[in-house]
Amino acid sequence: MTKKISHVLVPGTFDPITFGHMDVVRRALRICPRVTVAVAESLGKNGVGTTFTLDERVELARRALDGMDGVDVMPFTGLLVDFAREVQADAVVKGLRAMTDFEYELQQADLNYRLDAGLESIFVMSSPEYGYLSSSVVRQIASFGGEVDTFVPACVAAALKERFCGLPAAI
Template sequence: MRIGICPGSFDPVTNGHIDIFERGSKLVDKLIIAVFSNPTKKPVFTMAEREEMLRKTTSHLPNVEVASAEGLLNEYAIAHDATLIIRGLRALSDFEYEFQRALLMKQIEPSIETVFIMANTKYSYVSSTGIRELACFGGKLDGMVPEYVKQQLQIKFKDKYKA
């Protein structure tokens, strides 16, 4: 069985992420969306909330599993028999950063391959950081996040989204 991992903090999951999951899930028998905690970021959503958003927004993908993760990605991949890391790229700056990470992964664990999937152009400007900022100020989120995620953001920033 070919197992892949799509790691990230997903705070929150965007339509760009969903597009990568849909396309990446076709490359493997099982795709694990691994929600990692990032010590350099202060998340808006808890790990459990992010997992729930991911489960609801990927329920249409039968070979996708959502799990929380901590520690090193290579160790997580080995523990889950994964041989493929799937990364989404929006821009050249993403490539530079992810390319360095992929080379480091290859040095640490030669049996794991990294695959880059280019973002659909209609999502190339969408980032979780930008979505959080929009939501924080009550901005319009239509078309950038799944409806369930939009609702969760509006609940989280309810003082900005008065009816």
Template sequence: MKIAVYPGSFDPVTKGHLDIIERASKLFDHVIVTVMFNQSKSPMFSPDERMDLLKKTTVHLPNVSVDKHMGLLIDYLKVKEARILVKGLRAISDFESEFQMASVNQKLCKEIETVFIMTRTEYMYLSSSIVKEVASFDGDISDFVTEEVKDAIFQKIGG
């Protein structure tokens, strides 16, 4: 069974993330979408809230599960017996940092392969940070996130 892990902060999950998840679900037997903790960020949603939103947005994908992890990603992949790491790329700037991380992961565990999936053109500009910024000014984020995520964001910011 080919198990892939798609890690990220997903704060919040966007339609760009969902696009990568849906496409990965067609390539692998099982995809584990993993909410990671990034200590350098101040998240809008708790890890459990992010997991809940991911579960709601991926309910139509039977071979996708949602989990969370704090720690070294390579250790998580070993525990889950996954050998494939999925990373989404929006632009060349993403590639540089993701390539560096893939090289480190390969050095830490030679069995791990990183698969890059280019985002669709309509999502190349999209990031969770942009979604939060537009929402903070009461902007329309309907094209960026699902309805459930949109409602959760505006509930969180009081809009």
């Protein structure tokens, strides 16, 4: 008998979490009653590291997703397949915005399959309103002092202002 999916991971760096990420989490909840947002350490993201520390990214994600029943936020280091085994997740849900996302995510899914054939990969297409949105674009806008309130939750906008503009904000 085939095992039903009861727990999925939504992995990412979440540097920072955006409304696009939150949309993927909401859609994952439609597929499965239990979702773990897996915040990756990603020490060498794009060769420069992350803007926020792992602890900060986890806390921002927890605050952004507060009130979503069935959602947990956890940090992880190492291989995603090992983390999936550790938390007994059955699948990975990833959002796709464009063909470039698909190519990268397909490579990751193929590698994960080779490491653990029992871990399913599920792709959801980005909602049109978030198809352009990425953490890197949000960081760039914030670094120039631009308003990011329409792209990220208030707690994230405040943290970005503090990080890039020196304005106080509590994470």
